[in-house]
Amino acid sequence: EIVLTQSPATLSLSPGERATLSCRASQSVSSYLAWYQQKPGQAPRLLIYDASNRATGIPARFSGSGSGTDFTLTISSLEPEDFAVYYCQQRSKWPPETFGQGTKLEIK
Amino acid sequence: QVQLQESGPGLVKPSQTLSLTCTVSGGSITSGTYYWSWIRQPAGKGLEWIGRIYSSGSTNYNPSLKSRVTISVDTSRNQFSLTVRSATAADTAMYYCARGSMVAPYYYGMDVWGQGTTVTVSS
Numbered sequence: 001e002i003v004l005t006q007s008p009a010t011l012s013l014s015p016g017e018r019a020t021l022s023c024r025a026s027q028s029v030s031s032y033l034a035w036y037q038q039k040p041g042q043a044p045r046l047l048i049y050d051a052s053n054r055a056t057g058i059p060a061r062f063s064g065s066g067s068g069t070d071f072t073l074t075i076s077s078l079e080p081e082d083f084a085v086y087y088c089q090q091r092s093k094w095p096p097e098t099f100g101q102g103t104k105l106e107i108k
Numbered sequence: 109q110v111q112l113q114e115s116g117p118g119l120v121k122p123s124q125t126l127s128l129t130c131t132v133s134g135g136s137i138t139s140g141t142y143y144w145s146w147i148r149q150p151a152g153k154g155l156e157w158i159g160r161i162y163s164s165g166s167t168n169y170n171p172s173l174k175s176r177v178t179i180s181v182d183t184s185r186n187q188f189s190l191t192v193r194s195a196t197a198a199d200t201a202m203y204y205c206a207r208g209s210m211v212a213p214y215y216y217g218m219d220v221w222g223q224g225t226t227v228t229v230s231s
Contacts, residue, residue: 049217055217087155091210095159096157096169
């Protein structure tokens with residue numbers, strides 16, 4: 001099973017700042033990685049697919065990069081609605097598909 | 109646009125069977141290159157992939173749950189379902205259904221999710 005490790009567990013930033021979230025895989029997942037945003041009481045929402053492609057309707061301030069074992073989600077300038085929990089997920093070697101444990105982005 | 113809606117009992121007794129259905133609206137469950145997944149999330153915790161099914165009926169399961177889980181599809185009703193046998197308190201969670209797509213060499217992610225349904229396993 002591929003283990004995805006996200007860091008940091010919690011990130012405290014202010015609106016307008018740049019956020020950098022990391023996801024590291026225990027073995028290569030090529031580019032078969034997605035990022036999701038989850039707000040309290042809501043289902044996850046797809047942000048990034050295939051490591052670096054924004055999903056439909058996702059603002060340009062969200063970007064993804066990386067391949068193999070190291071991936072990054074960057075939010076260029078935080079808006080108030082961006083404070084949430086973010087998960088990475090791989091679909092390279094399955095079963096099972098796996099998720100990271102999540103990074104909570106909180107307002108400083 | 110395509111929408112997903114989970115339904116099923118919110119309370120299940122230990123050792124009994126947990127059964128949920130996901131209804132697909134706004135599109136056909138057989139169209140495109142999609143597959144249909146179940147994911148769960150215990151309160152305050154992360155996401156766990158349970159398994160997926162293609163409209164052909166082909167399935168893949170999480171090995172940790174495979175002996176107790178069945179996912180099936182009813183194309184005539186545009187629905188797919190989850191069954192978890194011998195439920196325990198550890199199966200208490202929010203259960204989500206979702207649509208995914210992968211056309212090698214690209215993975216398009218799970219782009220449509222249901223709102224989720226809470227299942228509690230308790231006597």
